[in-house]
Amino acid sequence: MTDLFAPKPTDNLLPYDGQVNDLGIVIDYPSPLFYNLVTELPWQADVVTLFGKTHVTTRQIVWMGDSDIDYQYSGHIRQTIPWTDTVFHVKHHxxxxxxxLGIDVNFNSCLLNYYPSGDDGMGYHADDERELGAQPIIASLSLGATRKFIFKHKTIRQKNKPVKVELYLESGQLIVMHGDTQRFWKHSITKNKTAATGRISLTFRKIYPNNRS
Structure with a gap:
């Protein structure tokens, strides 16, 4: 049955200070793609340093893209591996x-995150590194288990609580964050111990190496 209240791809999911669009399910066969990526990519644990402490995550990553497009966040540099045929095809799609939506962009990189179980999540953060530019366009494709994705405004509060926007991302679903989203909002993937399978996110972005400090 059609959900009469489902957002249109052109609808902005944020109330202000940014732009997030939900393009819905864009992959016809997400399960084979999920298992292809799980088994074929060189996954490795992510390493983050926060407040002087270094942590090795059970969440695993692959940083992929054009040559010489290394990426630095949370105190560490991620080395680029070349595009695989599969991920390059997904990028073009x-x-x-x-x-x-009138967004003409040629992504030169992709951060893939693999959450092996519902015990794995991602804390609040903004993709606001200098090399992403002032108003980065970040397209996030979800595969595998449905997980809750939350946006939280960095400063605005209502009834003494941060303004939040929540959505559940299904396998094959694509959202795009652009405009001032990374400047004013943080986002996270919450843990869900009932998730039966893992999840992969492919976050396509454009790196501007000359913007590095």
Whole structure:
């Protein structure tokens, strides 16, 4: 049955200070793609340093893209591996979907996160590193288990609580964050111990190496 209240791809999911669009399910066969990526990519644990303490996560990552597009966040540099045929094809497919919103972008990199179980999540953060530019366009494709994705405004509060926007991302679903989103909002993936399978996110972005400090 059609959900009469489902957002249109052109609807902004944020109330202000940014732009997030939900393009819905854009992958016809997400399960084979999920298992292809799980088994074929060189996953490695992520390493983050926060407040002087270094942590090795059970969440695993792959940083992929054009040559010489290394990426630094949380105190560590991620070395780029070349595009695989599969991920490059997905990149092109995502770019074509964004054209329908009037967003013309050629992504030169992709951060893939693998959450092996519902015990794995991602804390609040903004993708606001200098090399992403002032108003980064970040397209996030979800595969595998449905997980809750939360946006939290950095400063605005209502009834003494941060303003939040919550959505559940299904396998094959694509959202795009652009405009001032990274400047004013943080986002996270919450843990969910009832999740039966893992989840992969592919976050396509454009790195500007000359913007590095």
């Amino acid at each position: 995502v770019e074509q979907k964004l054209l329908a």
